[in-house]
Amino acid sequence: MDNPAVGGFSQFLNYGGLGLLAILCLVVLGYNAWSLNRLVATSAPAKVNAARPLLLAQMAVSLIGLFVVGAGAVYLENIKDRQTRMAQIIIDPWERNIDSSFLPDIRLAGKPLIDRPINITCTPGSPTTVTVDLDRFIAYRISKSIEAQRALPPVALSSR
Structure with a gap:
C-alpha cells in the first residue's frame, strides 16, 4: 500500500475476499465475546461449562481466519511488488x-x-x-x- 494513512480502510477492502473474511472474523469474535458475557452473567455454571468448547472453537476459527487474512495480504503485496x-x-x-x-x-x-x-x-x-x-x-x-x-x-x- 502506498500510503496507509490515506484511505487505509478502503484500500484494505480492495483486496475483496480478504477484506470480507477479516470483517466476518471480527464480527464472529465480537459476537462470541458478547455471547460469553451474557452467558456468564445469566446462566448456571453447568451451562457455562457446556458452552465453553463451542465458544472456544468459534474463537479459534476466527483467529485462524484473521491470520489467513494477514498472510494473504502480505502475499498479495509481495506479488504486487514483483510486477513490472x-x-x-x-x-x-x-x-x-x-x-x-x-x-x-x-x-x-x-x-x-x-x-x-x-x-x-x-x-x-x-x-x-x-x-x-x-x-x-x-x-x-x-x-x-x-x-x-x-x-x-x-x-x-x-x-x-
Whole structure:
C-alpha cells in the first residue's frame, strides 16, 4: 500500500475476499465475546461449562481466519511488488521549436532519451534511475531573455 494513512480502510477492502473474511472474523469474535458475557452473567455454571468448547472453537476459527487474512495480504503485496511497472515522464512546459542541443539532457541508465513523453519500464528488484540535467535548457532560456532585454528600448530615467 502506498500510503496507509490515506484511505487505509478502503484500500484494505480492495483486496475483496480478504477484506470480507477479516470483517466476518471480527464480527464472529465480537459476537462470541458478547455471547460469553451474557452467558456468564445469566446462566448456571453447568451451562457455562457446556458452552465453553463451542465458544472456544468459534474463537479459534476466527483467529485462524484473521491470520489467513494477514498472510494473504502480505502475499498479495509481495506479488504486487514483483510486477513490472511503466512510468511516464512528462516535462512541461516543453518547447518543440528549439534545437535539440538546448533540450534538457535526460538519461536512463546512461543512455540519452529524446522522445517525448518518456516511457520507462521499471523492473522489480533494481531501482530505475532517471537523470534530468536542465543546465542546457536554462542557459538557452537565459540567453533568450538577455536577447529580449537588449531588443527593448532603454527605460528613460525620470527626473525629480
